[in-house]
Amino acid sequence: RVKRSDVNKAVLNAADVGHPRMDEIDLRYRKMVGPDTKRFVKVAVGCLGSDLKQITQAWDLLGRECSRSTSYRLIVDPMNALPEGLLDCDLAYLAAAGDLNADKETISALQDYLKTGKGLILEALDEAAEEGAQNLIGKLKRKVVPIKEASPILSSPFLFAAPPDGAKGNQVTLDKQLIYSTAGYGLAWTGKSNGVSMSRSDIRSVHEWGLNMISYCLSLR
Secondary structure (H helix, E strand, C coil), rough: CCCCCCCCCCCCCCCCCCCCCCCCHHHCCCCCCCCCCCCEEEEEEEEEEECCHHHHHHHHHHHHHHHHHCCEEEEEEEEEECCCCCCHCEEEEEEECCCCCHHHHHHHHHHHHHHCEEEEEEEEECCCHHHHHHHHHCCCCCCCCCCCCCCCHHHCCCCCCCCCCCCCCCEECCCCCCEEEEEEEEHHHHCCCEEECCCHHHHHHHHHHHHHHHHHHHHCC
């Protein structure tokens, strides 16, 4: 844009690009064109006894916030069969509900995945799934412990003193590669908790915590 003082006056580059004067080119309104610098992150989303469509929708909404707030762009890949494409993803999320009893094929696929050094988020979405989830963690030869105060999962990219409340509380434990949650973030990312709409501040908190979990998983490799 240029504000002209006279049609015959020369048009010049602005001496101060932040505050162009009359007859100087104003570049403050231009759209920057260049390569997309966002990193594509493929997320494998699997469900054991839970609604894959609902969980996928939650990750799609989290991905929208991720593109807005971070340098990552999520490619959410729902998995009907767990081993299918698992090794090709950058991080994996597994939701469980009801009586969880992972078969040998599922356990083997998760073991092979963890051998790559990538991060896994495991959520038990109800009390019935918690015992099975703990058994699965044991079969994967992992030991989750409470999050330590200095853990980067609490500080990057957003600062938390403790995990925020999801749809089922805020209990999160951690192994180096495995985040285990009973908080129901995979439900809360849709903006509802137990069928009730969450406040805007609560939605922001669970989305930001989701981004911290993603960032933590991606920092492992």
